[in-house]
Amino acid sequence: xxxxxxxxxxxxxxxxxxxxLEAGRRMHEATADPTNPQGAWSATLAGFRLRCGLVDRxxxxxxxxxxxxxxxxxxxxxxRSAGSMYSPKILGSYxxxxxPYIEALPRYRRFVNxxxxxxxxxxxxxxxxxxxxxxxxxxxxxxxxxxxxxxxxNGVADGLRIGERCDPATLxxxxxxxxxVMVDIEGAEVALFxxxxxxxxxxxxxxxxxxxxxxxxxxxxxxxLPAVLDALSGSHEVTIVDQQPRDxxxxxxxxxxxxxxxxxxxxxxxxxxxxxxxKARSG
Numbered sequence: 001x002x003x004x005x006x007x008x009x010x011x012x013x014x015x016x017x018x019x020x021l022e023a024g025r026r027m028h029e030a031t032a033d034p035t036n037p038q039g040a041w042s043a044t045l046a047g048f049r050l051r052c053g054l055v056d057r058x059x060x061x062x063x064x065x066x067x068x069x070x071x072x073x074x075x076x077x078x079x080r081s082a083g084s085m086y087s088p089k090i091l092g093s094y095x096x097x098x099x100p101y102i103e104a105l106p107r108y109r110r111f112v113n114x115x116x117x118x119x120x121x122x123x124x125x126x127x128x129x130x131x132x133x134x135x136x137x138x139x140x141x142x143x144x145x146x147x148x149x150x151x152x153x154n155g156v157a158d159g160l161r162i163g164e165r166c167d168p169a170t171l172x173x174x175x176x177x178x179x180x181v182m183v184d185i186e187g188a189e190v191a192l193f194x195x196x197x198x199x200x201x202x203x204x205x206x207x208x209x210x211x212x213x214x215x216x217x218x219x220x221x222x223x224x225l226p227a228v229l230d231a232l233s234g235s236h237e238v239t240i241v242d243q244q245p246r247d248x249x250x251x252x253x254x255x256x257x258x259x260x261x262x263x264x265x266x267x268x269x270x271x272x273x274x275x276x277x278x279k280a281r282s283g
Contacts, residue, residue: 011256013054018123023050048264055257055264056086056165062253068092078122081118086248087265089120089283094268097241101180101212101277105129108210110179113137114166114192115185119147126156134159135174137166168195168228179209187218193231207235211278217271230278243274 030042034249053059067075069092088094102121105111106129113122113136122136138144144162151157163170171181183189197208211232215225225240232238245265248254254262 009256010258011058012053013058013257013261015050016055019050022130025092048267048269050277052085052087052264052267055261058257058261059087059253059265063090065090068251070094071099071105071128072094072120072273075127076153077120078118078146078153081120083269084120087105088268091266092265094120095245095275096246097244098212098275101241101268102128105132105180106163108132108180110135110174110176110180112166112174112179112181114171114181114183116147116162117143117184118158119143119150121182122147122162123154123156124148124159126151126159129154130159133161134213135161135163135166137163137170139164149259168192175209177208177282180212182212184214187216187221187224189198189213189215190221190224191226193228198232206232206280208280210280211236211276213276213278215273215276217273223273224277225274231274232278232279235282236280239277239279240259241275241277243270243272 024091028087029042030046031039033039042111063079065079067073067077067090073092081089082095098193102124107122109131110133111122111129113125113134116122116136118136118183119139122134122211125132125134136144136147138147141164144164147160148157166174175181183192186193213228213232215223215228217223221227229238229240235256248262248266251265254265255267
């Protein structure tokens with residue numbers, strides 16, 4: 001019968017009273033000052049976060065902690081993410097623009113993940129490329145704890161090196177042909193590449209590594225994309241990796257949800273900023 005098709009059902013996501021009260025409190029606080037132009041937007045985000053939590057819970061019921069698609073399909077994911085959305089990672093659609101570069105990891109001998117958060121990429125790299133040496137860095141101690149926990153859950157703790165900061169001297173030690181450096185440090189990528197000037201650090205630091213960099217928009221610098229391009233275009237073949245649309249139609253578990261919940265299941269909370277992939281001309 002057509003009515004048995006999940007497309008023709010409607011799954012309502014239950015909300016606990018305490019969740020509704022907390023979201024209402026945050027919305028009220030956000031709009032308490034009528035002269036604050038950001039108040040309405042902050043209240044909207046509070047509503048989004050509430051709804052995202054309901055979608056997260058629903059997808060945990062559907063899939064448990066197993067990533068469903070993408071290069072990390074089958075990975076056991078942790079109870080929460082650090083600094084990013086949870087559901088897109090379980091679905092495997094998270095940053096799907098980067099999938100071709102992640103699938104190429106077995107071609108490298110070393111992967112350096114600067115800004116590793118809870119370890120989605122660092123642990124995933126160990127799973128898809130077990131022969132690749134993986135170094136993960138994050139200044140947030142909770143992120144490092146979650147990364148170590150995720151590595152243990154997936155049985156790759158022994159092959160993953162976790163550190164706090166990857167300063168120029170540390171990166172110089174790890175640099176060389178066959179190294180992919182992934183950078184996601186919330187706008188600090190500009191300072192990183194300024195410190196990596198070949199005149200100040202080993203000249204082959206930039207020239208022999210491939211880079212995969214998430215650009216950002218900051219209050220002080222604006223878009224970091226021009227600075228990243230300036231830093232890498234002299235020594236690398238640079239590709240701007242734009243965002244792609246998401247498609248929920250192939251995920252049966254999303255079909256009974258309303259349009260907003262389908263959207264939020266794959267929403268990553270990002271702006272329009274692209275990534276940059278820089279392929280070393282040398283090496």
